[in-house]
Amino acid sequence: MSIWSLVYASVASRKMTDTDLKQILQVSRRKNQDNLITGMLLYMDPFFIQALEGDISTLEHSFSIIKQDPRHEKISIIYKQPASERIFPEWSMGFNKFEQAHLGQIEGLSDFLQRPTTEFLVDSSNRVLQLLNLFRREILF
Numbered sequence: 001m002s003i004w005s006l007v008y009a010s011v012a013s014r015k016m017t018d019t020d021l022k023q024i025l026q027v028s029r030r031k032n033q034d035n036l037i038t039g040m041l042l043y044m045d046p047f048f049i050q051a052l053e054g055d056i057s058t059l060e061h062s063f064s065i066i067k068q069d070p071r072h073e074k075i076s077i078i079y080k081q082p083a084s085e086r087i088f089p090e091w092s093m094g095f096n097k098f099e100q101a102h103l104g105q106i107e108g109l110s111d112f113l114q115r116p117t118t119e120f121l122v123d124s125s126n127r128v129l130q131l132l133n134l135f136r137r138e139i140l141f
Ligand SMILES: Cc1cc2nc3c(=O)[nH]c(=O)nc-3n(C[C@H](O)[C@H](O)[C@H](O)COP(=O)(O)O)c2cc1C
Pocket: 024, 027, 028, 029, 031, 032, 041, 048, 050, 052, 062, 065, 066, 067, 068, 069, 071, 072, 093
């Protein structure tokens, strides 16, 4: 099975509470486990960044459902490539909130605060991958 990796950014339709986020995660983890999808979801009000990895057909099917979810909009693909291995093999969906402080840890990413748009994230794909990497071994809930 060849693994593909897809990373996108989106804007939450409204402010997400921890309960909202836990609800998304509960369903995502169950379905991803069945679909052999792994990944990481990051939230910084109002943005989501999500990495999904798995078999290309399952990944595309799952992403087509996620894209239509009314809880977020302005979905923009940042990265879609075949991957030599999974970056998040241990998470059916890891989760963390990224804070402004995290942006400062990555060269050039603090400029995001001057231009907080999904387009900025699409233009900064390498930096977004570094940001996801920061959370590789961390999970909030
Ligand atoms: C930001 C966000 C991330 C999501 N991530 C996933 C995911 O990784 N896997 C998944 O199956 N569903 C994910 N969902 C939920 C799906 O959009 C959808 O609600 C869920 O798969 C429901 O499936 P069902 O129609 O089979 O009940 C996500 C939703 C949002 C808003």
